[in-house]
Each structure stands twice: as C-alpha cells, then as structure tokens.
Amino acid sequence: MKDPTLVCASLVAPSPEDMAREMGIAADHGADLVELRLDSLASFNPRPHLHFLLKHRPLPVIVTFRPKWEGGEYEGDENWRLDALRLAMEFGADYVDIELQAAQEFVESISVKKPENFKLIVSSHNYQTTPSIEELGNLVSRIQAVGADIVKIATSPVDISDVTRMFKMLAHCQEEQQVPMIGMVMGERGLVSRLLCPKFGGYLTFCSLNIGKESAPGQPTITDLMNLYRIKQIRTDTMVLGLIGKPVGHSKSPLLHNAALNSVGINAVYVPFLVDDLASFLKAFSYPDFAGFSVGIPHKVTAITCCDEVDPIAKCIGAVNTIVRRPSDGKLIGYNTDYVGAISAIEDGIRGLIGDHSIELPLDGRIFVVIGAGGAGKALAYGAKAKGARVVIANRTYAGAKALAESVGCDALLFTELESFNPEKGMVLANTTSVGMQPNVHDTPIAKSALGHYDLVFDAVYTPKETRLLREAKESGIPVVSGVEMFIRQAMKQFDLFTGLPAPEEMMRDFVMKNI
Incomplete structure (x- = not known):
C-alpha cells in the first residue's frame, strides 16, 4: 500500500527567525514537513543561518534555494548557491530540491558524502504550458536518470483539462513503482492538482501558511488544505464533486x-x-x-x-x-436546482408578507420582474411562470431579454427601462445577475428610488450576504429574500x-x- 501523501508547508520569510517561527506554526497546523525557501531570506548567510534553522527543526525539512531562472528570487553566483545546498545536506536537511538544469553537477558533487536517509528532489518548472503525456514521460525519465530520489514536475495550464495529464503521469509512476513523484499544475486552474494529489499517488503537495505567502502560484493555505478539503482523508477511491465556473474563487x-x-x-x-x-x-x-x-x-x-x-x-x-x-x-x-431553491424561498417570503403560510400559490397573478437573462434568470422566469406569476424580463441587451421572454411567454424590457416601469403595486423583483457580487459590492442593478413599487425584493447574489440592492430595499421598508436562502x-x-x-x-x- 502506498504511503499517504505528505503535506508540505512552503515557507517564505524575510529572516531566519521568522522562518523558524513559521516552522512551529506549520507543525501546529498538522504539516508533515516544511520547505525552507532560502531565496526569500533578505540577507542569507549559509553557515550560521542553516545551522540555526536545522538544529531545532520541529519537522522534516526540504531546503530549496531557487534561482531567478527557475522562478525563484536568487540572482547571485551559482557556485555559491550550490555550496549552500551542499552545506544544508551536511547539516542534516532531510531533503534538498535542485533544478534539473543544475542537477548533474550537484549529484556528482554529493555522491560520496550523501547521508543514508537524505533524499534529493530534482525538479523541473514550466511556467508556460503543460507538456503532452509523452513529453512528461520523457521528462520523468530524464530526472530519474540524473539520480533523483524524488521526481518533481510543476507546469502551467492553458486550460484546466491540462491537469488530467499530470494526474495520468502521477498514476503511471505509482503503478510502475518508479521513483516517487511530486506533480502539480500551478495557478488557479491547477489548484485541483494540489487538492487531489493523494487520489492519484503524488508523494507530497505544497501549501502556504497564509494567503499572500505562496511560494508558487495556486498554493492553497494549510488551513484550507487540512480543514476545508480534509486532504488527509482523500484516498484513491474518494469520490470527487465540485463547482464548475468562472470565476469560482468567491464561491462558498x-x-x-x-x-x-x-x-x-x-x-x-x-x-x-x-x-x-x-x-x-x-x-x-x-x-x-x-x-x-x-x-x-x-x-x-x-x-x-x-x-x-x-x-x-x-x-x-x-x-x-x-x-x-x-x-x-x-x-x-x-x-x-436553482429553480427549486429560489422559487420556494420567494414563495415563503410572500407567505410571510401576507401572513398566510397555508396559501398554495402566493405568486399567482403577481408581476414578477426578473433582472438578467442567463441561466439563473431562466430558472427564475420559468419557475415564476409555472407558479402563476406574470413574468417580465429585464436585461442589458434587449435581444437577450426578448429571447428569454419569447421562450417563457412573457414581456421584455431593457435594463434601463426598469426605473420607469411601475404598472402596479405589489410586484416582486428578482435579481439574477452578478451585479453587486464581491468585489463589486457597491454596485446595484436598479436605483433605490425605483424600489417602491415592489412588495418583495430577491437577490440571487449571496456574497456578500446583504447586497446593496437588499440593503436599499430594507431602507425603503421592503421585505427581502437573500441569495443565501436560495443557496441553502x-x-x-x-x-x-x-x-x-x-x-x-x-x-x-x-x-x-x-x-x-
């Protein structure tokens, strides 16, 4: 049985003292090991700083001293950099990460001195693309041939589908019982490669201590990795569910x-x-x-x-x-399920408004104004029409509003016509656009002055919980239904x-x- 995937907190800090403190925090959060990014230290002095960092380390340590030409911060003499990595090995580092381009010379220089339990990670970073399966396989072979104890490949996605090539490479290495492999795809599109690493047999996955402290694009925080995604519970047979969208970072x-x-x-x-x-x-x-x-x-x-x-x-x-x-x-x-969630929430809102929770069709005969003609707008329009409402679609483009209105069998308006639209009292307003969603929390799809004709205002946006639209409706004395209720x-x-x-x-x- 394969050993569990390790969780490695990558530490970026300006001083050895800060880095030592962060090692303790990583241990407290449940990390299995830490990566010390020496290239992040402001004034790195190899002998005293490595001795200090490694002497009382609370966890196993990967020492990385990444040069600028491989995505790191170090721009100095190459021989001095390699000397520092050799010194880290001699001082007891559990792992050293060396780039494929520099690996041959480094491997030859440590062959006699290499400690028994020390492991060398040989890494390759591609900041433009994710190569084909064949090219990834060739790269793994090259890294193995140079003498790596652990293969590490990091790539960049053009599209999220590129991630599956890394999954296949990880699974292949595990099935063939080759040298252990660390494989990840960077950036937000590659986040799932880090989260699902245990499912496909990766040796370890990297995380940061906090947002803004990432050593590579797309690293999750250790809190999210351990508590939100519960990475320690993910196995090869774990079922994967998820949110498909663009954007997705805001979603709860x-x-x-x-x-x-x-x-x-x-x-x-x-x-x-x-x-x-x-x-x-x-x-x-x-x-x-x-x-x-x-x-x-x-x-x-x-x-x-x-x-x-x-x-x-x-x-x-x-x-x-x-x-x-x-x-x-x-x-x-x-x-x-948007249809079920939104309409049932709005119906309960109307029942509360009229004080009759037994009424079967509280929307029957009411004018129901839907802002937006996308997927959520279609769900609300169809649902309201099925419940007997007289639906009106308002959209930024009249063509979009008209197309949805014709499919539902209702009227259409331009977005800009909403403020003068007031055929009768007691209408329901439902915003299904992203207007007002974080980070654009000061936006609203309709002026406050135009809200007075509505009995109830609904907003499908739930981040923030109270949008500007809902806040201004409340200030106008109008009952509201939050997107949070639809979300639930x-x-x-x-x-x-x-x-x-x-x-x-x-x-x-x-x-x-x-x-x-």
Whole structure:
C-alpha cells in the first residue's frame, strides 16, 4: 500500500527567525514537513543561518534555494548557491530540491558524502504550458536518470483539462513503482492538482501558511488544505464533486458541501474547478469517481448541450446547474436546482408578507420582474411562470431579454427601462445577475428610488450576504429574500442528487448562517 501523501508547508520569510517561527506554526497546523525557501531570506548567510534553522527543526525539512531562472528570487553566483545546498545536506536537511538544469553537477558533487536517509528532489518548472503525456514521460525519465530520489514536475495550464495529464503521469509512476513523484499544475486552474494529489499517488503537495505567502502560484493555505478539503482523508477511491465556473474563487459551495459530506461520513471531497470551456472539461475529467458537479456562471446554459440526458424541468428552463454522472453507464445527467431553491424561498417570503403560510400559490397573478437573462434568470422566469406569476424580463441587451421572454411567454424590457416601469403595486423583483457580487459590492442593478413599487425584493447574489440592492430595499421598508436562502435550498437538493441521501438540512442551514 502506498504511503499517504505528505503535506508540505512552503515557507517564505524575510529572516531566519521568522522562518523558524513559521516552522512551529506549520507543525501546529498538522504539516508533515516544511520547505525552507532560502531565496526569500533578505540577507542569507549559509553557515550560521542553516545551522540555526536545522538544529531545532520541529519537522522534516526540504531546503530549496531557487534561482531567478527557475522562478525563484536568487540572482547571485551559482557556485555559491550550490555550496549552500551542499552545506544544508551536511547539516542534516532531510531533503534538498535542485533544478534539473543544475542537477548533474550537484549529484556528482554529493555522491560520496550523501547521508543514508537524505533524499534529493530534482525538479523541473514550466511556467508556460503543460507538456503532452509523452513529453512528461520523457521528462520523468530524464530526472530519474540524473539520480533523483524524488521526481518533481510543476507546469502551467492553458486550460484546466491540462491537469488530467499530470494526474495520468502521477498514476503511471505509482503503478510502475518508479521513483516517487511530486506533480502539480500551478495557478488557479491547477489548484485541483494540489487538492487531489493523494487520489492519484503524488508523494507530497505544497501549501502556504497564509494567503499572500505562496511560494508558487495556486498554493492553497494549510488551513484550507487540512480543514476545508480534509486532504488527509482523500484516498484513491474518494469520490470527487465540485463547482464548475468562472470565476469560482468567491464561491462558498466548497465550504458547505464539504462540511455536509463530512457530517454524514461520505468518502468524498468537493473542489472548485475554474473552467473556460465546459465541453472540453467534461471530456477530460471523465473519470468514474468524478461523480457530480455544480454548474455556475457562465456555463449553465451551455451545460444543456453537454449532458447526455437533461431532466425535463431543466430542459424547459434551458439551463442546468447540476450534473450527475450516472454510475451504471457513466452518462451525464443535467438538473436545475436553482429553480427549486429560489422559487420556494420567494414563495415563503410572500407567505410571510401576507401572513398566510397555508396559501398554495402566493405568486399567482403577481408581476414578477426578473433582472438578467442567463441561466439563473431562466430558472427564475420559468419557475415564476409555472407558479402563476406574470413574468417580465429585464436585461442589458434587449435581444437577450426578448429571447428569454419569447421562450417563457412573457414581456421584455431593457435594463434601463426598469426605473420607469411601475404598472402596479405589489410586484416582486428578482435579481439574477452578478451585479453587486464581491468585489463589486457597491454596485446595484436598479436605483433605490425605483424600489417602491415592489412588495418583495430577491437577490440571487449571496456574497456578500446583504447586497446593496437588499440593503436599499430594507431602507425603503421592503421585505427581502437573500441569495443565501436560495443557496441553502439549491445546495440541499444538489446533495440529494450527488449522494442519493437526504441532505442534512439542519446542519447545512446552521453552517451557512454561521460561516457564510
């Protein structure tokens, strides 16, 4: 059985004292080892500083002294740099990381002195692309041939589908029982290569202590790696779920879904996928264990054409926000849980407003103004129409509003016409655009002065919890329904679809209110 993947905290610090302090913090957070980035030290003096750092280290140590030509900070004499790495080995470093370009000379120089338990990592960094499988295989062979104890390859993605080539290389090295391999794809598109490292047999994965302290693009923090994604629990048979979107960094879905999965003891992890092209992503990530995806902006409409089958309700809406891989045949089935989450939340809001929680169709006959004609807009428009509302679509482009209005069978407006649109009192306003979402929290889709004609205002945005639109509606004395409520309800339905189990409603609702 393969040893567990190690968690390595990469330490970037201006002084040896700061670096020593951070070693202690990394140990407290559960790291297995630390990487000392000597090239980050302001005035590095090899003998005293290495002696200080290595003498009382609380964890095993990788010593790295990365030159500028390989993405690091060191720009000085090369011989002096290699002397410092040899000294680190002599002082008891557990690992030294040397670049492939400098490895031959370094390996020859330490061959006689190399301690028994010392391991040499030979690394290659590509900051432009991720090579083909064949090229990665050749690179692994070259690194092995030079005398590496551990192969390390870091690449850059043009598209998230490039990550699968690294997964395949890691799995191949493990199956062939070759030299252990560290393989990662850098940047936000490559984040999943770090999070899912244990599933594919990587020797270790790197993390930072805090945001802003990364030694390479795309490193997660140790807190996220250990607590949010629970990397120590990921195995080769762990089910992978995740959010497909662009952007995805703002989303709280990983927080909620991972907490829910853990609460019921399911062997699964939920990760963010920054996806440019949905079709190519689904083709590349076709592993059976990649069992389900939440679909976010801007892929909800495209997802209709990327699924093998689409639930009739999602097909009518024209948007999919949930994709499930059917275990029996691997086919992708599309659903829409935005519809359920948003409409049920708005209906309960109306029931509370009129003081009658028994009324079956609280939206019946009301004018329901939907701002936005994307995937969420389609879900709200379809849902409101099905509940008897008179739907109106407002969009930045009239063509977009008209296209959705014709498919639903309702009226269309330009975004700019909203402020003068006031045919009657008692309307419902539903924003389904990203206007007001972090970081643009000062934006709003409609002026405060135009809110007075509405009985209730809903905003699908849930980061922040209270958008400018909701705040100004409250200030105008208008009841509101937050996107947080829609988020909770659609997530519970997704959990049901992903796992086949009832969602832990009380736990999920409590978690969202405390953490999101």
